[in-house]
Amino acid sequence: MKRIKTSFKFIALSVVFLLLLTGCDVPVLQPQGPVAEQQYHLILWSLVLMFIVLAAVFILFGVIVFKYRANRKRTDNYDPDHEGSRKLEFLWTIIPIIIVILLAVPMTITTVRLDKNPSPEKKPYVVYVTSAQWKWIFNYPEEGVESVNVLHIPSNRPIRFVMTSEGAMNSFWIPSLGGQKYTMNNMSTTLYLEASHPGKYLGKAANFNGKDFAHMTFNVMAQHQDAFNQWVKKVKANSPALTMSGYNKLLKPGLVDVTSYSSYPKELNTRMETMMSMDKGGGMDMSGMDMSGMKGDASHE
Amino acid sequence: MIYMADVSIVLVSIAILVILTYFKRWKWLWSEWLTTVDHKKIGILYILAALAMLFRGGVDALLMRTQLAAPNLHFLDPQHYNEIFTTHGTIMILFMAMPFLIGLINVAMPLQIGARDVAFPYLNAISFWLFAVGAMLFNLSFVIGGSPDAGWTSYTPLAEKSLDPGVGENFYLIGLQLAGIGTLASGVNFAVTILKMRAPGMKLMRMPMFTWSTLITSIIIVFAFPVLTVALAMLTIDRVFGGHFFTATAGGEPMMWVNLFWIWGHPEVYIVILPAFGIFSDVISTFSGKKLFGYGAMVYSMLAISVLSFVVWVHHFFTMGNGGTINSVFGISTMAISIPTGVKIFNWLFTMYRAKIRFTVANLWSLAFIPNFVIGGVTGVMLAVAAADYQYHNSYFLVAHFHNVLIAGTVFACFAGLTYWYPKMFGHILNERLGKWTFWVFVIGFNVCFIPQYFLGFMGMTRRVYTYPAGLGWMPLNLISTIGGFLMGIGFIILVYNIYYSARYGERDTTGDPWNGRTLEWATTSPAAEYNFANVPEVEDIDAFHDMKQKNKVKEWLNKPIKDIHMPNNSGRPIIMAALFFVAGFALVFGWIWLAIAGLVGVFITMLLRSFEIDNGHHIHKEDIERTEREAGRIS
Numbered sequence: 001m002k003r004i005k006t007s008f009k010f011i012a013l014s015v016v017f018l019l020l021l022t023g024c025d026v027p028v029l030q031p032q033g034p035v036a037e038q039q040y041h042l043i044l045w046s047l048v049l050m051f052i053v054l055a056a057v058f059i060l061f062g063v064i065v066f067k068y069r070a071n072r073k074r075t076d077n078y079d080p081d082h083e084g085s086r087k088l089e090f091l092w093t094i095i096p097i098i099i100v101i102l103l104a105v106p107m108t109i110t111t112v113r114l115d116k117n118p119s120p121e122k123k124p125y126v127v128y129v130t131s132a133q134w135k136w137i138f139n140y141p142e143e144g145v146e147s148v149n150v151l152h153i154p155s156n157r158p159i160r161f162v163m164t165s166e167g168a169m170n171s172f173w174i175p176s177l178g179g180q181k182y183t184m185n186n187m188s189t190t191l192y193l194e195a196s197h198p199g200k201y202l203g204k205a206a207n208f209n210g211k212d213f214a215h216m217t218f219n220v221m222a223q224h225q226d227a228f229n230q231w232v233k234k235v236k237a238n239s240p241a242l243t244m245s246g247y248n249k250l251l252k253p254g255l256v257d258v259t260s261y262s263s264y265p266k267e268l269n270t271r272m273e274t275m276m277s278m279d280k281g282g283g284m285d286m287s288g289m290d291m292s293g294m295k296g297d298a299s300h301e
Numbered sequence: 302m303i304y305m306a307d308v309s310i311v312l313v314s315i316a317i318l319v320i321l322t323y324f325k326r327w328k329w330l331w332s333e334w335l336t337t338v339d340h341k342k343i344g345i346l347y348i349l350a351a352l353a354m355l356f357r358g359g360v361d362a363l364l365m366r367t368q369l370a371a372p373n374l375h376f377l378d379p380q381h382y383n384e385i386f387t388t389h390g391t392i393m394i395l396f397m398a399m400p401f402l403i404g405l406i407n408v409a410m411p412l413q414i415g416a417r418d419v420a421f422p423y424l425n426a427i428s429f430w431l432f433a434v435g436a437m438l439f440n441l442s443f444v445i446g447g448s449p450d451a452g453w454t455s456y457t458p459l460a461e462k463s464l465d466p467g468v469g470e471n472f473y474l475i476g477l478q479l480a481g482i483g484t485l486a487s488g489v490n491f492a493v494t495i496l497k498m499r500a501p502g503m504k505l506m507r508m509p510m511f512t513w514s515t516l517i518t519s520i521i522i523v524f525a526f527p528v529l530t531v532a533l534a535m536l537t538i539d540r541v542f543g544g545h546f547f548t549a550t551a552g553g554e555p556m557m558w559v560n561l562f563w564i565w566g567h568p569e570v571y572i573v574i575l576p577a578f579g580i581f582s583d584v585i586s587t588f589s590g591k592k593l594f595g596y597g598a599m600v601y602s603m604l605a606i607s608v609l610s611f612v613v614w615v616h617h618f619f620t621m622g623n624g625g626t627i628n629s630v631f632g633i634s635t636m637a638i639s640i641p642t643g644v645k646i647f648n649w650l651f652t653m654y655r656a657k658i659r660f661t662v663a664n665l666w667s668l669a670f671i672p673n674f675v676i677g678g679v680t681g682v683m684l685a686v687a688a689a690d691y692q693y694h695n696s697y698f699l700v701a702h703f704h705n706v707l708i709a710g711t712v713f714a715c716f717a718g719l720t721y722w723y724p725k726m727f728g729h730i731l732n733e734r735l736g737k738w739t740f741w742v743f744v745i746g747f748n749v750c751f752i753p754q755y756f757l758g759f760m761g762m763t764r765r766v767y768t769y770p771a772g773l774g775w776m777p778l779n780l781i782s783t784i785g786g787f788l789m790g791i792g793f794i795i796l797v798y799n800i801y802y803s804a805r806y807g808e809r810d811t812t813g814d815p816w817n818g819r820t821l822e823w824a825t826t827s828p829a830a831e832y833n834f835a836n837v838p839e840v841e842d843i844d845a846f847h848d849m850k851q852k853n854k855v856k857e858w859l860n861k862p863i864k865d866i867h868m869p870n871n872s873g874r875p876i877i878m879a880a881l882f883f884v885a886g887f888a889l890v891f892g893w894i895w896l897a898i899a900g901l902v903g904v905f906i907t908m909l910l911r912s913f914e915i916d917n918g919h920h921i922h923k924e925d926i927e928r929t930e931r932e933a934g935r936i937s
Contacts, residue, residue, distance in 0.1 A: 080592070
């Protein structure tokens with residue numbers, strides 16, 4: 001049994017490597033952080049189980065269809081009144097149940113775990129994310145700076161994204177770092193991601209939100225803490241400040257270039273924090289939220 | 302180029318009008334088809350409309366695939382692309398898959414249970430015409446006013462007036478509303494028909510599997526469609542009357558739409574897959590020359606699926622931030638569906654064990670269904686793994702998955718059912734050689750089209766993008782996928798040619814039983830007479846007709862004394878009522894309230910007239926029936 005399992009794992013992995021060999025970038029299967037990695041392991045495990053199912057059905061299908069074709073030589077095993085077998089039916093009820101359990105247990109563990117900081121020993125860095133028609137706005141409340149259509153994060157440190165949307169909903173997705181979560185108007189959601197090492201990754205909008213949706217991508221620059229601090233310093237020194245009217249102009253539907261601002265209206269932080277506390281009170285996001293880090297991230301796991 | 306689909310629809314309509322006028326067939330059309338309450342004719346009308354919609358939706362698909370064949374193409378602009386993927390999804394699910402299956406149900410189900418018609422023939426006509434005007438209104442959007450462009454899911458707040466000010470979304474709302482009311486009525490109609498009108502001796506556990514699947518589907522329709530009706534009405538109130546059910550800024554709850562949509566939407570998936578399961582069960586059993594393996598398990602597994610279909614809707618938005626516990630619960634309930642489905646797959650396989658499998662076209666579609674659907678099934682289980690779904694959600698992995706279940710399940714079943722029951726509808730068989738060409742070209746094209754999309758999903762390609770940049774390595778797989786899409790288009794063209802070819806040269810079915818069938822629809826003539834059966838058959842076992850043939854009782858049954866048969870009258874009112882609904886709907890789309898009210902008053906008057914009408918139907922006389930049966934060579 002062990003050997004069978006390893007060989008299926010081998011098949012699954014070879015499919016993965018076949019893809020990688022073609023030289024393509026396959027971010028979902030090349031995790032660059034602990035969140036994506038946990039999801040990658042789940043994906044691999046489900047691939048293994050599903051290859052077992054596929055193999056069983058395909059082989060049985062091939063054998064039966066070939067063996068019992070009407071124009072075969074000997075048809076003396078034709079049995080028109082054969083109509084069922086409790087034993088067999090029990091067998092193929094119980095096997096899917098086992099497979100579901102084998103999948104459901106790790107799923108539940110990972111799914112519950114991903115609600116929380118993936119590296120509890122490290123203090124998460126907070127970024128406020130706002131999606132608008134067709135741009136991504138990132139506020140860094142600890143530094144007071146803002147960037148548009150580019151996301152800078154310190155590497156090797158969990159990031160707590162607190163997210164909302166202006167207008168249509170969207171979904172914030174950085175495949176290399178981990179799965180996505182919706183951004184919704186008047187609501188906040190929280191997503192933890194972490195880049196294990198410095199690098200440039202592609203981020204995207206995953207939920208359709210109108211005309212220029214396809215162009216709503218951004219680069220994620222994961223840098224060492226020092227380099228990240230340098231970037232913040234540079235933005236503070238060189239970039240213009242963002243006013244409320246400038247912000248409202250930014251929200252108008254359309255495409256904008258990559259930009260950064262040395263400061264942004266404090267109002268935006270208050271707005272985000274109000275939403276967070278409202279969601280804490282009775283919103284749908286309760287169990288998904290990290291309550292402990294609610295106010296300015298005073299505490300962390 | 303963009304309006305190719307519309308232009309062709311308009312041209313075809315004009316061609317039909319010209320041909321009708323030229324051959325002076327207007328009266329025939331009115332009295333034989335437009336006013337008919339005969340379930341078989343209504344079924345044929347449904348299927349014709351569904352084939353037209355398959356063409357329209359298919360052209361949409363090919364336009365999209367052409368646009369995505371290479372990076373940075375400008376074949377379609379983003380607005381057109383958004384309209385096209387919206388109409389493609391909506392049309393394929395609501396105006397192609399559903400009516401195709403409802404058409405097949407109409408044709409076959411009453412015959413399978415030995416009934417003379419459905420329980421409410423008049424209502425059946427209303428259902429069809431409501432669907433027809435709903436589809437017409439929806440398609441009209443491309444010609445007048447602009448198409449809906451917020452996806453077939455029409456998520457708020459994007460679909461709200463503030464973010465989508467045109468009338469396109471109104472077409473979606475009203476078109477679906479009208480068709481949805483028709484579907485709801487069909488659900489009631491079919492359920493009552495099956496529960497009340499079975500031939501003597503046909504206990505529930507003796508019904509053909511297709512009839513069982515229809516019964517369960519009808520019950521799902523009755524529970525699920527009111528949710529759609531209410532949700533559409535609420536969004537219509539938002540958009541046309543300035544309501545705030547789903548607006549983001551004025552205290553509405555946009556995510557409630559997402560929930561309501563999928564509370565209907567997930568059962569809807571099973572509404573289009575369970576009848577498919579029924580078709581495959583009947584076809585595989587027939588062409589294996591064997592009883593269905595595990596009849597009871599097949600029924601109970603469908604019942605289990607129907608219950609589970611109502612408790613999995615959250616898996617469409619694991620990424621909404623529901624929290625790990627909720628997501629896990631819905632992940633497990635979703636995976637649980639694979640258990641009864643797995644049972645069905647193995648039961649189909651073992652129906653063929655020790656069988657004599659005939660590779661007719663109908664059976665080829667059913668055989669191809671098994672491996673192809675299992676691919677869609679296992680990827681569905683992968684998507685149910687909530688934490689992993691965060692990485693698949695809204696990616697091409699998802700797109701590949703649902704096409705893999707909907708095409709290998711529903712579309713293959715429509716083709717299998719069409720081929721299987723074609724002689725029962727038209728009295729001749731679809732050419733098998735051309736059918737095999739369609740089969741192979743379509744099935745190969747289907748796999749070439751959708752298998753690459755799983756990998757595109759892993760590469761991070763999101764759905765609904767109208768283009769993608771070069772340099773991500775997405776082009777080869779997209780190009781392959783496009784080629785596959787066109788192969789499917791060629792398969793469809795061969796099918797259409799086959800319909801023409803077979804009408805002219807196809808083998809006539811004089812026996813009424815061309816496949817050595819097992820269920821009662823094969824016990825009558827092809828095409829079945831208006832009254833279906835001169836005498837209602839008596840049922841003693843599962844596979845009633847096979848049983849009659851085994852016991853040599855067919856002749857005895859045919860020679861029973863014939864009596865007058867009571868049948869319902871045709872009526873022009875359903876189509877008039879639907880036309881008035883159309884007027885009201887069209888007015889509502891543009892916010893012309895007074896015209897809308899006038900239309901609805903008209904609808905109400907037609908209802909009132911029906912209420913005060915005394916219509917006792919008519920009798921087909923014994924002598925006429927005897928003549929018909931004698932001409933068919935069934936009695937001497």
